[in-house]
Amino acid sequence: MAAVLFLGLLGAAARARPLDAPPAAQDVRIVAPVSGEPVLGLITVRAEVAAALxxxxxRVSFRADGEALCARERPPYECEWDAGSGARVHVLRAVAELSDGGRRIATVRTAATMPARGGRGGLTVSADVNVVQVIAIVTDAKGRFVSGLGESGFHVFEDDAPQSVSHLIGEGAPRxxxxxxxxxxxxxxxxxxVRKAVRAFLTALRPDDQLTLLAFNDNxxxxxxxxxxxxxxxxxxxRLQPWGGTALYDVLLRAMEMLSHRKGRKVLVxxxxxxxxxSRASLADVERRAETNDAPVYMIGQGRGTxxxxxxxxxxxxAHMSGGRAFHTDHMSELEPAFAEIVAELDNQYLLGYEPAxxxxxxxxxxxxxxxxxxxxRVRARQGYRALPAALAEERR
Structure with a gap:
């Protein structure tokens, strides 16, 4: 009986407006990824709803290639999705369910080919696992940041053998x-x-920076x-509310995993x-993962951390093996200056790539x-990397 009633209600809604009818223009749209864009690895699928609606x-629910991804009952309407390691055509759908029983649908199709690797400005970094990415900070003899360097100003060595720089992104690119x-x-x-210091840090980020905020205790x-x-x-x-224990190793693994799917300038704080x-993970797990991590890690320790x-x-x-820094704050009043130093470094990052000889x-x-x-x-950058077999490197990404 319950099933019959459910179908009957759907039928009534369909008579009022076909459930799978095309959406009204701009009622609901998928803004990321866009149609025709190739996608790889972990991405965010995001939809927007017109103000009038x-x-x-x-609720807004998402599907990729017919498989359910997630549902959100309030904005932002988005969810993470792993598109896999090979670029191919995917069909993404967002369905907005309305209070009157109707719904609006938006669909995009991604592309199967990756854009060519470019140079400066608007560069798309290759997804090739053989390309090694290095984020660097350059300072002069007085500790001041050095900006405006080009590819020819950098010399990269792997196991003391010179390497050819394939691309360089300067300080202005989004992160x-x-x-x-x-x-x-x-x-x-x-x-x-802590909230005050984190707010100050986030306010200092640029509008085009993509910010992911994680909180951790037992989870x-x-x-x-x-x-x-x-x-x-x-x-x-x-939403930062204190309770529970400390799963430091788990959050480090989660964050490094997130960033491993992202190309370009990036950082973990x-x-x-x-x-x-x-944590369910161990320190050994974190150290193994850190050997393939290409994002600088900034660690701020307070209390027992000092x-x-x-x-x-x-x-x-x-921090050191990644090319980042560790800060140890004896007093909470030192937290904001530590975050401010990190922002200054982020504004002066260079991103280099090379294909190992x-x-x-x-x-x-x-x-x-x-x-x-x-x-x-002086240059500060990651100290090295573990040259994993290609299949395992893809899994880590």
Whole structure:
């Protein structure tokens, strides 16, 4: 009887308006990815609803190639989807369900070919796992950032063998930014100051930066996904509420996994006040993953992060091998200056790519060294990478 009633209701709705009828123009549209765009790896599928329809939408659900992805009952209407390692045609659909029983549908078809690798400005970095990506910070003898360098100003060495730079992106390109904030119960008293510092950091990001905000205690929570709207970023910070333990290793793995699917300039910023208590992953898992991570990691330790020598060493080691930095703040008042230093470095990042002269994917560790023209200049970048077999490298991505 329940099934008959359900079909009857659907039939009534269909007589009022065919359920699969094309949507009214611009009622609902998929804004990412766009039709004809090739997609690879983990991406965000995002839909927008016209203002005239917004109050009537009860839910937006997504499907990829006929398979259900997710459903959202309030904006932002988006979800993460792994498009796989090979570019091929996909059909993505967003269905907005209305309070009157009707619905609106938007569909896009992606492309099966990748755009050619380009140069500066508007560059699309190749998805080839053989291309090694290196993000670098260059300073002069007085510690001031050096900007305006071109490809010819950099010299890349792998295991001391010179490499040819295939592309360079300067300081102005948009960035993928993942921020992970400890919200364990030990953060209860400090949380107002933490929120204030994180808000200041997010406000300093550029409008075209894609911001993902993670919170972690016993679990890992995504509070914002690739957000570019300044107000939405700040609203996400308000959801930081302290409770539970500390799953530091889990959030590091989650964040590195997210960034592994992103090309271009990117960074991971992690704030924690204590050692790991709740992770399913181990430190060894994190260190193995870090060997293939190409995003600089900035670790901010507070509380036990400054006094516990083992934890301090972990934060330093993970940051150093990635080309990032570790900060140790004795007082919460030092948190905002630490975030400000990170913003300054993000604004002065260079992104280089090269295809190794040694093509072997034999699982060995490859040392990376960067040099730049000019007296007294220093470069900070990732120390190296693990040359995994191609199939395993794709899985890690």
């Amino acid at each position: 917004a109050d009537r939408v009860t 993928e930014v993942v921020v992970a904030v400890d919200m364990s119960s030990s953060m209860t008293d400090a949380m107002p100051q 890992v929570f995504t509070l914002a996904r690739r957000e570019t709207d300044a107000a939405a970023r700040l609203r996400a910070v308000d 992690v704030f924690t006040d204590g050692e790991d208590q709740s 006094t516990d020598s083992r934890l301090r060493d972990i934060l330093e080691r993970l 040694n093509p072997a994917r034999d699982g060995t560790w490859r040392r990376i060294r960067l040099e730049v023209d000019g007296p007294g200049r």
